[in-house]
Amino acid sequence: MNKYVKEFIHRGLIFSGFGPIILGIIYFVLSKTVDGFTLSGVEVMTGIVSTYLLAFVHAGASVFNQIEHWSIMKSLLCHLSTLYIAYSLCYVANTWIPFEPKVLLIFTIIFMVVYFVVWGIVYFTIKATSKNFNAKLK
């Protein structure tokens, strides 16, 4: 098996359990704060399975940035698209967002904005690091 596939699975399995734990905490908070908050057995099961898979993919996808023979753009696009698909499917499966074009468009815009804000933070951090490194080279 390809070492990156192995690494994807390895990372995914380490962190996948955190998905349902976070979901459980959110459900607990909602049950304490929202009057009449109830869930059916199917909703709970869908939530557990989908967030488990979401956490698995989210953790595993970090391996894309470490595939050294891939171009940077390819890593970035694969990471972005994998996360986008995983989050979209999870949100739709749990009916946290309705499957409507308008809503999906808003979801996509928010997702992209958040992703690129995070990307910007990483980029400017690396830029500052390179500046520090260059100062030490002189």
Added chain:
Amino acid sequence: MKLQIVIEKNRDEEILIYAHEKTPLICEIEELVNNNFIDLKGYTENETVKLNLNDVYCFVTEDNKVYALTEKGKYRLKLRLYQLEENLNNNFVKINQSCIANIKKIDRFKATVGGSLTVIFKNGYVDFVSRRNLKKVKERLGL
């Protein structure tokens, strides 16, 4: 500091320094000794040459083979990258899974849009610092 040289053909060669602290002079001696004691041979199709570490830009792995990129060209080595890493002096640092860089031969670092850190060597060769090795590079640069 006193200097004593003993010519003794029946003993292993060694250099031993007694000092109160590690001074720049000791660092220089250390570097000089390290550069001269590693027996590094580079191979091309036609020749075998003894490599001077000061001339090496970096060591890279390509198709499971290790090469030294030097001022005089590219030489294949018969060592693995991890073996080199264990024996090189402090001027060298592993920047990613397949490259050990000579800090003295780095021209500059550059951030890329993909969020990685590129290394541009003085001979124009470009490689990158992986996140896993970023801490090591920082330490080696004294940050």
